[in-house]
Amino acid sequence: MSVPDFLDMYKTLIAKPSISAIDESLDLSNKAVIDVLANWCRDLEFEVEITELTHAPGKYNLLARREPLNSSKNHGGLMLAGHTDTVPFDDARWNSNPFELTEKDNKLFGLGSIDMKGFFAFVITAISQLDRKYQNAPLMILATADEETTMAGAQQVAQHTSLKPKYCVIGEPTDMVPVFTHKGHMSSAIRVTGRSGHSSDPDRGLNAIEVMQQVISRLLHLKEELKNKYSIEHFAVPHPTLNLGHIHGGDNANRICGCCELHIDIRPLPGLSITELEQMLLNAIQPINEQFPGCVDVIALHDPIPAFSGRTDSGLVRLAEKLSKQKAIAVNYCTEAPFLQQLGCETIVMGPGSINQAHQPDEHLDMDKITPSQNVILDLIKKCCFNNEKAS
Incomplete structure (x- = not known):
């Protein structure tokens, strides 16, 4: 032995x-x-x-x-x-x-x-x-x-x-x-699908980067909501965090951007379920999808923890x-x-x-x-x- x-x-x-x-x-x-x-x-x-x-x-x-x-x-x-x-x-x-x-x-x-x-x-x-x-x-x-x-x-x-x-x-x-x-961990891709076109005529396309700017604005609002609504004093960072970690989109300065993707990281506290958090994320982007139907998708990068x-x-x-x-x-x-x-x-x-x-x-x-x-x-x-x- x-x-x-x-x-x-x-x-x-x-x-x-x-x-x-x-x-x-x-x-x-x-x-x-x-x-x-x-x-x-x-x-x-x-x-x-x-x-x-x-x-x-x-x-x-x-x-x-x-x-x-x-x-x-x-x-x-x-x-x-x-x-x-x-x-x-x-x-x-x-x-x-x-x-x-x-x-x-x-x-x-x-x-x-x-x-x-x-x-x-x-x-x-x-x-x-x-x-x-x-x-x-x-x-x-x-x-x-x-x-x-x-x-x-x-x-x-x-x-x-x-x-x-x-x-x-x-x-x-x-x-x-x-x-x-x-804390837990949830990583998601937010994908905006627009319509590409020549930059000289913006109205003939839908610029995904411009739509993503609205998405980011709403995500930052969600970030503050999480910070203000949930807190556990045991943690050095006592609230859930939301990080905008990676973004890419477009291919040329003279083309209307047809697709833009943002990767985010969220760290929920105990007591904040993954299901609830996923719904909060979908609610945040819902008004944008109402304005531009089917434009914004949320895709899990891995199974949430x-x-x-x-x-x-x-x-x-x-x-x-x-x-x-x-x-x-x-x-x-x-x-x-x-x-x-x-x-x-x-x-x-x-x-x-x-x-x-x-x-x-x-x-x-x-x-x-x-x-x-x-x-x-x-x-x-x-x-x-x-x-x-x-x-x-």
Whole structure:
């Protein structure tokens, strides 16, 4: 029952490219990472289930389960969850090979070092230090696909009928600060279809850029409405945000623009449903479609991600606060938490590394944080799944 040491696991995980991207030319399978994790889990006497995603062939989830000895109990316990994919990278902005773990200035550099393949090295190292004969509750490791794009992996897991952990900890990089709630994410394309024509006779066309100017005006009004109508003090940015992120349209100065498209990003608070938000967006552009019938379309760029809502007084939050010696917080980014929470488990987000490094060139883990983070993860597993006094 042996697994590689911590740094060897880290090196192996970083060396397996598993980029997920909307651009098919960049998108890769995560199977190599899944296979490595599966072998390590089997070495620790876990039963391993590998599932190809229904709507994303070539992408895989791994669910490893280990029950207490001499027990048929298969509900309850702790699930440690993370995603196996990474974002794409800009090679010109990295000072080292993103797929080679590089130690420099007391830091471990590599793509996925904190977001978030490295989390699995922490988890497996911790479990390998515990004596299974003292395990008294189910222990699970979940590794998902495509978190960085569609979250299809977590959404598929949410439909798993026999998976019923009591607790779930998602190891996104929070510097081991427990996160009990976060905002959602909705990205939409607003497409204006006009009529092109020669610029010398404007009345013979419908300029999509001019119509888009009206759309933007109404979106900015919606932005202020969201800011004034909804607020939760736990968040550093206490209101929903709406960002105008990308726009393109037209092809020549002397042609009436026939099509213009704007991409927007909205981050809803807990309590503001995706359905309600989508209706608010449609209501905002309705007067323009009444003036120019069928001119404006709203197209989802990906399936929206709902906000994650937890409680500060839950047993898992209180335990995580005690072990980490840090108060649970709310964050503005989103994770797989709202989907995994659907399994009926108390859920938090808490893992090693800083979110400030996520999606950045030269992504790295500060080595000074390894031992403190490892100790919290080890203690968490012991408290949830072992006879704590005898486990190690």
